Amino acid sequence: MAAQLRGDNIRFIVYDLAGEAPVPVGVVTLLPDPAVRTAEYVIMLAPESRGKGLGTAATRLVLDYGFHITNLWMIWLKVLAPNAAAVRAYEKAGFRAVGSLRQAGYWLGQVCDELIMDALADEFPGPSAITSLLT
Numbered sequence: 001m002a003a004q005l006r007g008d009n010i011r012f013i014v015y016d017l018a019g020e021a022p023v024p025v026g027v028v029t030l031l032p033d034p035a036v037r038t039a040e041y042v043i044m045l046a047p048e049s050r051g052k053g054l055g056t057a058a059t060r061l062v063l064d065y066g067f068h069i070t071n072l073w074m075i076w077l078k079v080l081a082p083n084a085a086a087v088r089a090y091e092k093a094g095f096r097a098v099g100s101l102r103q104a105g106y107w108l109g110q111v112c113d114e115l116i117m118d119a120l121a122d123e124f125p126g127p128s129a130i131t132s133l134l135t
Helices: 054-068 084-093
Strands: 002-006 010-014 025-034 037-043 073-081 096-107 110-118
Touching: 002 073, 010 037, 010 054, 025 054, 054 073, 054 084, 073 084, 073 096, 084 110
Parallel strands: 037 073
Antiparallel strands: 002 010, 010 025, 025 037, 073 110, 096 110
């Protein structure tokens, strides 16, 4: 992953490293709120890159960065409740469901809930994979 600063947002490009050369396959963004040391998490992966574990790996690295480099206390996201693959990937990376927004989204043309998930710095397992690269 490569990081970029865009205004107040922190963006990372997600690369698939399985081939001979790295291929960009998506982007991850943290939308920080420095007043309360939290950030919203957003990920977009190319459809052909889903189901390979790239989203889970990228999410874990961004949580590591958010907690260990930017010193955030909490990172949260919203995901459509019927998107079971995304929910599983977020849980594997360290998020957990904490609530829902009822009838806030659409999944395959049907109204559905959006789950709210969060990850806390205090609950994120260490050691950091990122800080060891900086020393």
